[in-house]
Amino acid sequence: ELKVEQNPLFLSMQEGKNYTIYCNYSTTSDRLYWYRQDPGKSLESLFVLLSNGAVKQEGRLMASLDTKARLSTLHITAAVHDLSATYFCAGAKAGNNRKLIWGLGTSLAVNP
Amino acid sequence: DAMVIQNPRYQVTQFGKPVTLSCSQTLNHNVMYWYQQKSSQAPKLLFHYYDKDFNNEADTPDNFQSRRPNTSFCFLDIRSPGLGDAAMYLCATSRGQGSGADTQYFGPGTRLTVL
Numbered sequence: 001e002l003k004v005e006q007n008p009l010f011l012s013m014q015e016g017k018n019y020t021i022y023c024n025y026s027t028t029s030d031r032l033y034w035y036r037q038d039p040g041k042s043l044e045s046l047f048v049l050l051s052n053g054a055v056k057q058e059g060r061l062m063a064s065l066d067t068k069a070r071l072s073t074l075h076i077t078a079a080v081h082d083l084s085a086t087y088f089c090a091g092a093k094a095g096n097n098r099k100l101i102w103g104l105g106t107s108l109a110v111n112p
Numbered sequence: 113d114a115m116v117i118q119n120p121r122y123q124v125t126q127f128g129k130p131v132t133l134s135c136s137q138t139l140n141h142n143v144m145y146w147y148q149q150k151s152s153q154a155p156k157l158l159f160h161y162y163d164k165d166f167n168n169e170a171d172t173p174d175n176f177q178s179r180r181p182n183t184s185f186c187f188l189d190i191r192s193p194g195l196g197d198a199a200m201y202l203c204a205t206s207r208g209q210g211s212g213a214d215t216q217y218f219g220p221g222t223r224l225t226v227l
Contacts, residue, residue, distance in 0.1 A: 033215065042202055043155065043218040088154060098143055098162065098208065100216065102154035 002027050002093050006103035014111055016078050021106045023072040023089035032072045033090045033100065034063050043088065046074075079110045115139070116219035118203050124225045125193050133188040133222045135203030142208035144186040145216060146178060149200045161186060162208055190224075198226045 003026040013019050023032065034046040047056045049065035049072060056063050060083065062075045072089055086107045090100040117136045125131040135144065142163050147155035159168045161180045175197070177189040190197055200223050204216040 031214075040223075042221045043204075045215050045217065048215050092214070098160060098167075098206065098214065099157060104154055105152075107152075 002029055002091055002101045004089060004091050004101050004103040006087075006089055006106050008106060009104055010107050010109075012109045012111060013076075013079050015080055018078065019076050021074040021076075021087055021089075021108075023074070023103055025070050025072075025091045025101075027070075028067075029070075029091035029093070029101075031092045032065050033092070034072070034074055035088045035090065037086045037088065037105070039085075046087075076108075081110050081112065084108055084110045116203055116205055116217055118201075118219040118222050120222060121220060122223050122225070124227060125190075126227050127194065128192045131190050131193055131224065133190075133201050133203075133224070135186045135188070135219055136184050137203075137205045137219075138184070139205055139217065140183065141205035141217075142183075143206045143214075144180060145204040145206075146176075146186070146188045147202040147204065148197075149202055149221075155202055158188070193224070193226045195226050198224055200224075 005024045007022050032049045035043045036046050037043050047063040052067040054065045060077045065072045086105045088105045089103045093099055115138055119134045143160055145160040146158045148158055149155045157169050158172045158176055159178050175191050180186045200221045202221045203219040206214045206216045
């Protein structure tokens with residue numbers, strides 16, 4: 001059964017610093033998603049990673065996937081306050097792409 | 113712009129009084145999902161439709177029902193809301209066919225309060 005674990009669950013960082021959020025999954029996953037959620041708001045799709053070695057970047061966020069290590073990372077470069085949000089990773093069960101298995105989320109606070 | 117719309121955005125109901133939440137989409141996606149999300153938790157899938165085929169999660173209480181009368185609309189019915197059903201309810205859609213990413217696109221959510 002696919003399980004997804006994120007760490008850290010809480011992250012407080014200063015503006016301008018770099019940091020990485022980790023997402024480990026337990027068994028084969030066809031794809032790995034990253035979502036952002038602002039407080040009280042809905043989920044916004046950030047990235048979908050389909051294959052080993054996939055890397056995607058949008059602004060200060062870069063996501064990567066290592067299927068051999070069953071690990072995805074979300075790297076934050078030179079954080080700004082606007083990046084404060086909760087970030088979820090989710091895996092799709094092999095052969096059942098419609099159901100996502102979610103991590104618990106990482107609550108990120110970027111402080112001046 | 114193509115989008116997922118949920119109504120109402122905020123719903124207050126009384127304990128035990130049935131409530132219906134609405135979701136519509138202009139993406140022409142085959143799959144529609146209903147999630148429940150409580151504070152500081154990950155979204156929890158309640159059920160989804162692939163076209164007209166209904167797929168219930170094993171741990172979704174019988175109190176929760178869904179209808180999808182056509183491709184564009186999907187409804188969540190809570191027959192007898194309890195205090196524990198207070199949450200954000202999120203509707204999402206995905207293409208559901210073809211190779212490649214099957215990203216789920218979320219609506220803005222309906223925040224349900226049970227008094």
